[in-house]
Amino acid sequence: MSVFLMIRVFHMTTGWQVGCCGCCSALRPRYKRLVDNIFPASPQDGLVKTNMEKLMFYSLSSPEKLDRIGEYLFQKVSRDIYRRRHGYVIIAAEAMDQLLLACHAQTLNLFVESFLKMVQKLLESTDPQLQILATQSFVRFANIEEDTPSYHRRYDFFVSKFSSMCHSNHSDKKMRDRIRLAGIQGLQGVIRKTVSDDLVENIWEAQHMDKIVPSLLYNIQTAEKYITVECLEPESSEVEEPSRLAEACLRELVGRASFGHIRSVLRPVLTHFDRHELWVPNDFAVHVFKIIMYSIQAQYSYSVVEALMLHLESRAGCGAGAGGVRAARANVLTHIVAIAAGDSVGPSVLEIINNLLTNLRTSVDRDSDKDEKLYQEALINALGEFSDHLPDFQKIDIMMFIVSKIPQQRGKGSKQDETLQTILLKSLLKVGLTYRTTELNRAFPFAFLESLLRLSQSSSPRTRELLQRILHTLLDRHDNATRLASPEINYSQLGLSVEKCSRSDLIFINKHGFAIYSSLYEGLQLESNRVSNMSSIYTSAALLCCEVASDESAPDLLQLILSIQNSALTNPVLTRAQKCQLHAIVISLLALLPHCMHLPRLAEYAQKIIENRREEAYELLPPLREDYGDVQSPNKLPYLMVDQMTVIECVAAHGVDTSRLSAPSPYGAGARRPPAKHSWIEAGATQGRDSLADITAGGAAELDSGNSSPQAARCSPCLEPLDDEYMKFYDRYNRGLRTTMQSFGLYHQNNTEAISLESLRRAAGGPTEAERREAERKRGELNNTFRTRPFDQLLHATMPKYELKEKLEEIFNSISECPLLPAASPNKPPALDTYFPELFMY
Amino acid sequence: MEDYKFLFKVVLVGNAGVGKTCLVRRFTQGLFPPGQGATIGVDFMIKTVEVDGEKVKLQIWDTAGQERFRSITQSYYRSAHALILVYDISCQPTFDCLPDWLREIEEYANNKVLRILVGNKTDREDREIPRHIGSDFAQRHGMYFLETSAKEAENVERLFMEIALELMEQAKCKELPKYDGSLGPINGKTTSVGDSSCCNRS
Numbered sequence A: 001m002s003v004f005l006m007i008r009v010f011h012m013t014t015g016w017q018v019g020c021c022g023c024c025s026a027l028r029p030r031y032k033r034l035v036d037n038i039f040p041a042s043p044q045d046g047l048v049k050t051n052m053e054k055l056m057f058y059s060l061s062s063p064e065k066l067d068r069i070g071e072y073l074f075q076k077v078s079r080d081i082y083r084r085r086h087g088y089v090i091i092a093a094e095a096m097d098q099l100l101l102a103c104h105a106q107t108l109n110l111f112v113e114s115f116l117k118m119v120q121k122l123l124e125s126t127d128p129q130l131q132i133l134a135t136q137s138f139v140r141f142a143n144i145e146e147d148t149p150s151y152h153r154r155y156d157f158f159v160s161k162f163s164s165m166c167h168s169n170h171s172d173k174k175m176r177d178r179i180r181l182a183g184i185q186g187l188q189g190v191i192r193k194t195v196s197d198d199l200v201e202n203i204w205e206a207q208h209m210d211k212i213v214p215s216l217l218y219n220i221q222t223a224e225k226y227i228t229v230e231c232l233e234p235e236s237s238e239v240e241e242p243s244r245l246a247e248a249c250l251r252e253l254v255g256r257a258s259f260g261h262i263r264s265v266l267r268p269v270l271t272h273f274d275r276h277e278l279w280v281p282n283d284f285a286v287h288v289f290k291i292i293m294y295s296i297q298a299q300y301s302y303s304v305v306e307a308l309m310l311h312l313e314s315r316a317g318c319g320a321g322a323g324g325v326r327a328a329r330a331n332v333l334t335h336i337v338a339i340a341a342g343d344s345v346g347p348s349v350l351e352i353i354n355n356l357l358t359n360l361r362t363s364v365d366r367d368s369d370k371d372e373k374l375y376q377e378a379l380i381n382a383l384g385e386f387s388d389h390l391p392d393f394q395k396i397d398i399m400m401f402i403v404s405k406i407p408q409q410r411g412k413g414s415k416q417d418e419t420l421q422t423i424l425l426k427s428l429l430k431v432g433l434t435y436r437t438t439e440l441n442r443a444f445p446f447a448f449l450e451s452l453l454r455l456s457q458s459s460s461p462r463t464r465e466l467l468q469r470i471l472h473t474l475l476d477r478h479d480n481a482t483r484l485a486s487p488e489i490n491y492s493q494l495g496l497s498v499e500k501c502s503r504s505d506l507i508f509i510n511k512h513g514f515a516i517y518s519s520l521y522e523g524l525q526l527e528s529n530r531v532s533n534m535s536s537i538y539t540s541a542a543l544l545c546c547e548v549a550s551d552e553s554a555p556d557l558l559q560l561i562l563s564i565q566n567s568a569l570t571n572p573v574l575t576r577a578q579k580c581q582l583h584a585i586v587i588s589l590l591a592l593l594p595h596c597m598h599l600p601r602l603a604e605y606a607q608k609i610i611e612n613r614r615e616e617a618y619e620l621l622p623p624l625r626e627d628y629g630d631v632q633s634p635n636k637l638p639y640l641m642v643d644q645m646t647v648i649e650c651v652a653a654h655g656v657d658t659s660r661l662s663a664p665s666p667y668g669a670g671a672r673r674p675p676a677k678h679s680w681i682e683a684g685a686t687q688g689r690d691s692l693a694d695i696t697a698g699g700a701a702e703l704d705s706g707n708s709s710p711q712a713a714r715c716s717p718c719l720e721p722l723d724d725e726y727m728k729f730y731d732r733y734n735r736g737l738r739t740t741m742q743s744f745g746l747y748h749q750n751n752t753e754a755i756s757l758e759s760l761r762r763a764a765g766g767p768t769e770a771e772r773r774e775a776e777r778k779r780g781e782l783n784n785t786f787r788t789r790p791f792d793q794l795l796h797a798t799m800p801k802y803e804l805k806e807k808l809e810e811i812f813n814s815i816s817e818c819p820l821l822p823a824a825s826p827n828k829p830p831a832l833d834t835y836f837p838e839l840f841m842y
Numbered sequence B: 001m002e003d004y005k006f007l008f009k010v011v012l013v014g015n016a017g018v019g020k021t022c023l024v025r026r027f028t029q030g031l032f033p034p035g036q037g038a039t040i041g042v043d044f045m046i047k048t049v050e051v052d053g054e055k056v057k058l059q060i061w062d063t064a065g066q067e068r069f070r071s072i073t074q075s076y077y078r079s080a081h082a083l084i085l086v087y088d089i090s091c092q093p094t095f096d097c098l099p100d101w102l103r104e105i106e107e108y109a110n111n112k113v114l115r116i117l118v119g120n121k122t123d124r125e126d127r128e129i130p131r132h133i134g135s136d137f138a139q140r141h142g143m144y145f146l147e148t149s150a151k152e153a154e155n156v157e158r159l160f161m162e163i164a165l166e167l168m169e170q171a172k173c174k175e176l177p178k179y180d181g182s183l184g185p186i187n188g189k190t191t192s193v194g195d196s197s198c199c200n201r202s
């Protein structure tokens, strides 16, 4: 304040003096004289400072004169440019700048017209110095915040000219960089001036963006190396590199874009990459798209992903190598989806997935060549990368979504269907790999598990193998999968990691174990299995052992193992090699179980068999081989086989409940029930909730009711109100499986070769009377327990909350090309039948 | 001095190497640049000429012919009052591309833009496109036609003067194309900050 007053006084006095002495120039208006006086006699001397102060004071105290001062200065600039008196031009520009900055907000408009005319005039000059000077003035102007923007002002000349400068091709590299820098600065100025107010000049219009964006990209591209950082550090001094400044400018532009404007920026970006053929190689495109992702307002980052996805298939800029360009674009997508994932919410997540899957489908429909495969890989990678950055609950949603898109093969699927199936499974696997299973019931929601198990019976070996790999990644919480990649008998050196099975996992496996084991069992019975199919099913079973082994689940696992052995002995469709492979798997799993829980006697027994086989039947031991050469048929001598009774003895010694084990195999021609369920009873009983007497009473009651009716019919009414969902699931599986089981049953009985006393007995007569009774009793127990157990646990376990559930359903419903699994209904023929036509020949 | 009466925007297009930049430099600077490098993006030149005693300022945007710059150069078509489409009379491919150029112009330029077809390099001995082929083409597509040599300064001055004259007459008859509102005023007023003093549509 005091400084200002001093100047004011000073000017007052000098002002008078000028007024008194300037007789000769008295005819000229005062403002003109004041302007003239700021110019020195010789331009080298620069602006006459004291006179400039006078002019400033005058214009501040008589703001109504500002427009004339501005106009007069502009005239002088024009004349001096014309006469090439650049020294004076520079002085005039400096004066204009100072006046502009001194103007008060209300008076600014009076002056700005002339000021900008001067800037334009300077920009029109061919002299780079003047162009740079003009830019500096313009930037000064752009940084002034006007409270009332002038709506009639137009900037298209500036945008055009600055963009042109950004492409300067000046022969002197230094000068060229300076001109380009000036151009970028100018664009930055225009953006700052206009971006916040569309009424001033809608900078987002195509006519501007089509100039600004390519100009910036052209300069960013000149960087020697593309180093992408999340945030540019603010430059302390003036930026010297056009590429850096252009990047900063692009970030600013993108950062200021509101939702409606994003496409305006992205369209020219995509066009630029097409035109300049910058997709292959795509390091620059990755750089730029990352910059965009880092600078865009987080809630819009999805739009970038979307725009790029929509552009994936565009023919523009492809030339001959359309496939390569597509792959490269998809690869760029992979790099940015991760950034988007963090900010994506709800529907946009599925939208992205849906888009990627649609692109995959389109790709499959084309003739596949090497580039097309690369494209598909890139898309799948993008899918995986995206999922990797989503919370786990969304990954499950995504996996379910992908599963829903997998075409079901009925009879002979087309080759494209098969390819699509494989590709979608690969996608599923990719997503699955990013998921970290904590509790099994979260990793396998009912509908998801159901779909997976359905696919595990696909007629394509490749599909089945992929499916098992998906199971592996979802089951394997302890990184055992690679160690258990193929059947093995020396587990002690493997360094397996095993943890005690948690309560919720136990609940899960009690509920769904039967379906899972059945599908593994069935998977092993297929003629088309290759070694890799066999191994992968072994791995699933082995992982289950590691994950859920416990006193309660051991009987079921052992039952599975014994059933597999039985099938190796009796299934006529299997080849010699496949039978050998099954035996190797059986012994491997048998040896594994005691490794996962305390069963030393079983370990001993397994070891004994292994030793016997080593001596006499190496073909029954791992590793699995494609070809068993000289082996005529696998050795079936009883001491080389796993004997059911011995197994029962071994585990009973350690307190494992063996009642189920002595019951007929649920996988053979036996009772149809979910045997796992009754372990609830033990759990309940040990906790003292159910008295043994109650259970027995319930069992007896059950036994009395008609024994000719199908067992399922008797089970269902009791189970349904308790767990409708589970019953549907269970029904579907058993219906499907039973058919094949019965087929087994047929040749079972025809099989006259004695194997062991136990297996022969079972094969010939089915369950004994005692076993049947036992089974009935168990069923009664089961039903009773279902009446008394706490539901909420199971309900909780089977009904996870899906945030995206509605969206999913909406999309599911819209998918007509790949029909969903028909709703569980006993009227529908079981899908599985069609998968095993060969089994019906018997 | 800012005392022009009209401001017109002229945009030059055509294949790379046909001599657009040489034409502009011949006209604005009166020289034929030796070893003229390819234009990158867009170049800008200004020249004020006198037509019928009135000052006319020509803003000349010289675009790059190279394919890769096509998207940025197209963005300059829209505000053009006159488009000069150049080919090289000694280079058949540059003539063969004309239909493509016309399509682009159709798509990006105002439909009332003044279009001039120019066959450049008449000084060359190895002519491939006879004059009448060029003029026929121009006639068929409603364009003015002129053959030039930037090297020999033949018809270059005339080219731009004719354009200035034609545009001025159009402006005087108020026939100047009306652009949509978002573009802002078209003639002298196109960049209002630069030329508030000029006459414009009066």
Ligand SMILES: Nc1nc2c(ncn2[C@@H]2O[C@H](COP(=O)(O)OP(=O)(O)OP(=O)(O)O)[C@@H](O)[C@H]2O)c(=O)[nH]1
Residues within 6 Å of the ligand: B014, B015, B016, B017, B018, B019, B020, B021, B022, B023, B033, B034, B035, B036, B037, B038, B039, B040, B063, B064, B065, B066, B120, B121, B122, B123, B124, B148, B149, B150, B151, B152
């Ligand atoms: N003989 C002859 N050569 C010319 C003439 N005009 C231009 N050239 C030559 O043609 C070549 C290209 O000229 P430019 O003016 O750079 O061509 P352009 O159309 O601007 O090319 P781009 O900027 O790449 O689109 C240069 O080697 C010039 O010397 C002419 O009238 N006669």
Ligand SMILES: [Mg+2]
Residues within 6 Å of the ligand: B020, B021, B022, B037, B038, B039, B062, B063, B064, B065
């Ligand atoms: Mg050129």
